Amino acid sequence: MDLPSFLWLWKIAAWSMGLAIVAYLILGISGSWISVRRQAGETEFGWLSTAHNLTGTILVALVLLLLGIGIVGTLGHYGNLAHSVHLPAGITVVLLVLLSAGSAAFITPESIWMRSLHVGVNIAMLLGLIWVSWTGWEVVQKYL
Numbered sequence: 001m002d003l004p005s006f007l008w009l010w011k012i013a014a015w016s017m018g019l020a021i022v023a024y025l026i027l028g029i030s031g032s033w034i035s036v037r038r039q040a041g042e043t044e045f046g047w048l049s050t051a052h053n054l055t056g057t058i059l060v061a062l063v064l065l066l067l068g069i070g071i072v073g074t075l076g077h078y079g080n081l082a083h084s085v086h087l088p089a090g091i092t093v094v095l096l097v098l099l100s101a102g103s104a105a106f107i108t109p110e111s112i113w114m115r116s117l118h119v120g121v122n123i124a125m126l127l128g129l130i131w132v133s134w135t136g137w138e139v140v141q142k143y144l
């Protein structure tokens with residue numbers, strides 16, 4: 001296999017994925033903190049809310065970047081898609097991240113449903129991130 005032409009793809013993928021996992025951890029910590037303060041009766045979270053939303057936007061951007069690199073790189077190399085289970089894994093993660101950000105936009109102090117959806121989707125996202133990292137790494141093994 002022609003290694004150099006493909007190396008850039010998984011290098012950027014690996015770095016972006018590292019950042020995405022850091023963003024996920026920051027979101028988990030800041031989100032839990034918001035949850036604790038909300039249950040203590042607060043309704044405004046100031047900079048904590050701003051930081052959570054900003055990090056969330058970064059996560060959305062990183063995952064879309066990874067999707068773009070994956071599709072463009074694969075098309076450029078093979079001329080078509082669907083070479084492994086890494087494709088459904090990638091699509092699942094993108095959908096979950098968009099669902100999480102989408103549900104977050106509708107969270108109000110009264111909306112128990114949207115908050116539960118947001119938290120539930122984020123737990124599923126953790127499994128999705130593990131799945132996409134695992135399958136991405138497996139695919140990289142083919143070129144090493």
Ligand code: HEM
Nearest residue numbers: 027028031032034035038049053056057100101104107122
């Ligand atoms: C995908 C981008 C994300 C966006 C745009 C986002 C945005 C939000 C918003 C607007 C809220 C409502 C609280 C507030 O006023 O700030 C919230 C709550 C929360 N988020 Fe996120 N979030 C995202 C991802 C995540 C992720 C990945 C996690 C977990 C790892 C997470 C965990 C939480 C938790 C635990 C709460 C508190 C729920 C409660 O009050 O009980 N969020 N998020």
Ligand code: HEM
Nearest residue numbers: 013014017066067070071074081082083084087090136137
């Ligand atoms: C949220 C994270 C990710 C998304 C959304 C994503 C998405 C995609 C998609 C849609 C493809 C095309 C697959 C196909 O048509 O068969 C692809 C290919 C690829 N991805 Fe990812 N990916 C992610 C993370 C990673 C990671 C962490 C790595 C490894 C470090 C990686 C390495 C690759 C490689 C090497 C290919 C070429 C496909 C092949 O040779 O079969 N990706 N990615």
